[in-house]
Amino acid sequence: MKRNLKFWTRYTWECTGMVLAVAAVLAVIAAFGAEGLDLRALATVVPYFLCIGAVFCIMVGNSGTQTLYVPLLLSMGETRRNVLLGFHYFRALIIAVMLALCAAVWLLAPGEVSAVGLRSIPTILCVLVIASAMGSIMGTVFVRWKWAGMILIILLCGLGGGMVGFAGSMAGNFLTARTFEIASHLAALPWWLPAAALAALALDVGFQWMLLRRQEVKL
Amino acid sequence: MNERLTEQKSIYLQISEMIETDILREILLEEEQVPSTNELAKLYTINPATAAKGIGLLVDEGILYKRRGIGMFVSKGAREKILSKRKAAFAENHVAPLLAEARSLGISKEELLTMIGERN
Amino acid sequence: MSLHCENVVKTYGGKDVLHDVTLDLKPGKIYGLIGRNGAGKTTLLSILAAQNPASRGTVTLDGEPVWENRKSLAKICCSRELNANAESGLAAMKAKEYLRIAATYYDGWDKALEERLVKLFDLNVKKKLGKMSKGMLSMMTIIVALCSRAPYTFLDEPVAGLDVVAREQFYKLLLEEYASSGRTFVVSTHIIEEAADVLEEVIILHEGRILIEADTQAFVDSAVHVSGKIEEVDAATAGLEVHHPETVGRSKGVTVFLKPGQRVDGSRDVSVQPVSLQRAFVALCGEEAAR
Structure with missing residues (x-):
């Protein structure tokens, strides 16, 4: 288990770096789009950029992990059970890191937006869990059904990319009054979101274990 | 010890013959240590078990002996032993094929002896 | 173990x-x-x-x-x-x-x-x-x-x-x-x-099948190449496991895998030569390719 923790923890930091990079790019776009730069206001919306980056990176990262690291670790003598446990440890850890970063920023830069931001953390958790499960399912599908998986991944990556693009174009508006409006929406946790998150996770784990049990190592 | 291996004969036989030849040529002296199995294995890129088999053959014949914890050594009188062994095998290994070839070429015994005489 | x-x-x-x-x-x-x-x-x-x-x-x-x-x-x-x-x-x-x-x-x-x-x-x-x-x-x-x-x-x-x-x-x-x-x-x-x-x-x-699992030296030693006139080769190798026959005119060459105790009939006018692992392998697994 020690090697598992070592490998997946390191991988978590690498992915965190990627998310921070995406968030930084969005923050720069937002800063340029805003009339009269208010650093404090910018800081309070940075966690949202972080979340967008996290959704994107976790989705792409998980599908990549499923196709690369899972077979690689199997080829190095890890059991399927441990590979699955390690992978889920990574997924839990990166979501925890993201939530912690968001919370930290909002606590350090208090304000109207920050207050609703802190209240929207459960929603963000659900969204990240769903993104994580979707990414993993994409990877599993790709491993099992090469071409169908590829098409699905392209579609979802397009979706993810579109989202980032949309977020980028919106970034300028983020510092306007609408920020609060959007943030408030997020703060209200609809009843079905946790249910959807749980369902996605269950579907993902079941599907993953079903395939992993018989998976062939092809590198 | 620096001959090359061929495919015409079992490797372990070649190993033991090479060591014998080195003793005959006094490249290896009596009461001197011979290379270890692993050294031979690495030198010829062969399995250590094969090298050990070749050495074992010489131990069985009393040409090499083992000093516990140190390695293999050339026995006293090893050279003499190899000489008499090879002389005994000379007729079979070298004269017989010579005569067979001479016969198929129609070379008479007298001609053959003359040829040998001229060689010196 | x-x-x-x-x-x-x-x-x-x-x-x-x-x-x-x-x-x-x-x-x-x-x-x-x-x-x-x-x-x-x-x-x-x-x-x-x-x-x-x-x-x-x-x-x-x-x-x-x-x-x-x-x-x-x-x-x-x-x-x-x-x-x-x-x-x-x-x-x-x-x-x-x-x-x-x-x-x-x-x-x-x-x-x-x-x-x-x-x-x-x-x-x-x-x-x-x-x-x-x-x-x-x-x-x-x-x-x-x-x-x-x-x-x-x-x-x-x-x-x-x-x-x-x-x-x-x-x-x-x-x-x-x-x-x-x-x-x-x-x-x-x-x-x-x-x-x-x-x-x-x-x-x-x-x-997909294991043909041979043996000591390499013993396996190589068990294989010999027998060549000569077709009839002589056939007579010398009768009853033996013969692979990879190749004929040119009246001459024939085969690879023989000897079981313990078996030997090529020495009274026949044939050449018996040792083979390398590579030749033995080709003789065993290359028959379709030779045909």
């Missing part, structure tokens, strides 16, 4: 790739797994290392199952032939990264040996695997295998991309590691020439 597989069958898409393979790998030996391309060598090794599930049959190490058993798996390293083509995720991975992960996952990883081998092979580990030549990828396979220090180590086609000098270098390294550690190695290869003297035991896999 052994790595044992019993009645292993592997089926891909309704086609049997391995038929009922039973094998016993004893500790402290160098095995050669030889076979033509597509004979099932990689499939067999990956099943022995539990990388792929067998369709039927069992694999055990010292009596314990290998499948999903970390205790057994920790003693096995199956260093794969890396195939870093564009569609493989490995292509974008740096060699350094691959070695780092291997070092994390193999408990006995020998870092000093890794550094020595990287230097010896003059490998640029900052390079991506996808940008490496076939020879460099073979070197990666070799480094992972030797540095893993696993008691049972499989090398899948470690010499396929190497030139003859590098191959000799590899076999010397393998012997050095073998002599100092007594680990069990299984080397799969279709390049037999220099391998023959290194491999203590030879396993010949042909079309």
